[in-house]
Amino acid sequence: MNTQNANIYIDEFGNTALNIEKPGTFSHFVYCSIIINSNDKLKAEELRKKITKDHNLGNDIKSKNISEKLFDRRLRILSQLVENLDFTIDVLVVDKSKLAEAQGLKHKRVFYKYFQNFFVKKYNDKYESFSIWADKVGEDFQFELEAYIRNNSISPSLFHQDRFFFISDDIGKEKLIQFADILCGSIGKIFCTSHTHARAQEIFDILHTRMSVDFFPYQSTDDEIQLFKHSELDPQISEITLRIAKEHLSSARRKDNPEEARMLEYLILNHRVNPNRLIPTYDITNYLSNFSSNASDERTRNIARSLRYEGVFVISHSGKSGYKLANSYTDITQQFEHYLKYVIPMLKKIKILNSSIAEQTFNTINILEKDKAFQELRQMLSGVK
Numbered sequence: 001m002n003t004q005n006a007n008i009y010i011d012e013f014g015n016t017a018l019n020i021e022k023p024g025t026f027s028h029f030v031y032c033s034i035i036i037n038s039n040d041k042l043k044a045e046e047l048r049k050k051i052t053k054d055h056n057l058g059n060d061i062k063s064k065n066i067s068e069k070l071f072d073r074r075l076r077i078l079s080q081l082v083e084n085l086d087f088t089i090d091v092l093v094v095d096k097s098k099l100a101e102a103q104g105l106k107h108k109r110v111f112y113k114y115f116q117n118f119f120v121k122k123y124n125d126k127y128e129s130f131s132i133w134a135d136k137v138g139e140d141f142q143f144e145l146e147a148y149i150r151n152n153s154i155s156p157s158l159f160h161q162d163r164f165f166f167i168s169d170d171i172g173k174e175k176l177i178q179f180a181d182i183l184c185g186s187i188g189k190i191f192c193t194s195h196t197h198a199r200a201q202e203i204f205d206i207l208h209t210r211m212s213v214d215f216f217p218y219q220s221t222d223d224e225i226q227l228f229k230h231s232e233l234d235p236q237i238s239e240i241t242l243r244i245a246k247e248h249l250s251s252a253r254r255k256d257n258p259e260e261a262r263m264l265e266y267l268i269l270n271h272r273v274n275p276n277r278l279i280p281t282y283d284i285t286n287y288l289s290n291f292s293s294n295a296s297d298e299r300t301r302n303i304a305r306s307l308r309y310e311g312v313f314v315i316s317h318s319g320k321s322g323y324k325l326a327n328s329y330t331d332i333t334q335q336f337e338h339y340l341k342y343v344i345p346m347l348k349k350i351k352i353l354n355s356s357i358a359e360q361t362f363n364t365i366n367i368l369e370k371d372k373a374f375q376e377l378r379q380m381l382s383g384v385k
Contacts, residue, residue, distance in 0.1 A: 005038040010119070010134040011170075011180035013188025016111040020096050020194070027194035027286050029111075031092040031119045031170065032184035032264040038131070040086065044176055047084050051077055060171055061178040063185020071199060077129040078186060078206045081179065089183060092119045093191045095284050098217050112137055113148050118216070120153040120165065129162035133174045135181065142167050178354045183207070190269070193286035201269055213273050234328040238275065241313045242268065248312050250355065262291050263303050271325045278322035347384045350377065 012032045014026035034046055052061055055077055062205050066074045094115060104110045116134065120269075123130055134149075136142045146167040156163050170177035189197035190204055197203070245268055252261035266287050270279050282296050289295035304314045304323050313326035318338050350368075358366040368378040 001125065002127045006130040006131040007038045008033050008035050008123060008130055009177045009180040010132065011177060011184040013184045014192055016108045018096055018099055018106050026192055028095060028192040029094040029096060030184060030188045030191055031115065032180055032187050033090045034087050034179045034183055035090065036085065036087045043083055048175060048178060051080055054080070061182050063182045072229055074186060075202055075206065077182060080204065082206060082210065086209065089207060089211045090299050091187055091211055092216060093213065094216045095280065095283070109141060113144055116145065116149055117153045120149055124155045131164040133166050133168045133177055135170050135177050136167050145210050193283050195285055196290050198291065201265065204269060208272065215277060218277065223318065237329055237332065238327050242271065245312055245325055248307065248310055259288060260303055260307065262288055266326050267323065275327035278317065278320055278324050280322045284323065344384065347381055350379050351384060
């Protein structure tokens with residue numbers, strides 16, 4: 001546990017509406033926090049003023065005021081922030097498509113209480129003392145939410161009394177929340193697939209060394225007990241996987257195959273964020289829909305299939321909907337086992353049917369033996385018991 005006092009500033013990207021089919025609704029809800037040493041508060045305040053002056057932002061930094069045509073300015077602001085202040089970033093990405101059955105979460109108050117509690121609680125185990133400022137979510141709800149988080153999420157103890165939580169205005173009161181605003185407004189363009197940006201990779205490249213990302217819900221390929229770990233092979237497989245994916249990305253761009261290129265970009269980015277996470281098919285489709293009018297789950301599956309034929313290690317797991325790049329020996333063996341469940345039974349059926357017709361015709365009709373078009377299949381069946 002960190003013994004130094006932490007100042008934590010929180011903002012969010014997206015909205016709580018769960019009807020994601022409605023045009024314009026955010027597919028994900030993203031919480032972001034910027035965490036600094038309390039001793040750096042004055043330095044951070046001076047940097048905020050300098051950034052507003054250097055980039056002609058007026059008195060305040062607001063992500064929504066930096067339009068798409070000013071994307072390069074956004075990148076410069078993020079770079080200036082990283083280069084001049086030590087901090088870390090916590091991110092929680094909530095996939096709203098997976099919340100349909102949780103009826104209570106359709107109510108805005110319940111949604112905020114649940115996920116802000118989920119996001120804030122972990123700081124009790126990370127820092128002995130901290131002060132948290134979260135951007136307000138509406139005058140009518142501010143005091144109710146603040147009281148709820150203080151009573152349910154913050155755990156002062158005999159030895160850790162210096163733990164505080166406030167919901168505050170980032171213009172008139174705690175201006176350092178503006179750093180969380182610009183960070184979350186940028187990070188949302190990476191992880192909220194309905195509002196992703198074509199240059200999201202550039203945001204990630206600036207911030208990724210500072211970021212810790214959690215997903216809700218989280219679906220992993222690494223959630224089963226593995227009796228045998230191939231630690232000596234896993235780094236090699238991960239390196240090969242990325243190299244092949246990047247080579248095919250360059251090839252897809254040269255061949256003007258934008259759908260394949262976009263999917264590879266997204267798979268590579270998510271591999272860098274969390275190599276064990278299966279990206280839901282819906283997530284990939286939603287991402288592709290920002291760049292193609294033909295995006296659909298079936299189209300996503302077809303692109304994944306095409307990439308596999310080209311030798312890219314795109315992995316999916318039986319019983320789970322989603323894709324990722326291979327990161328381990330186990331990833332590949334499980335993929336092969338998945339194929340065997342289909343391949344071996346099909347080969348056995350062919351062998352049985354061929355034997356049946358050969359028996360009935362005293363071998364005058366034996367397709368595998370006498371038809372040259374099936375000699376390759378005959379060789380394959382020689383190894384099937």
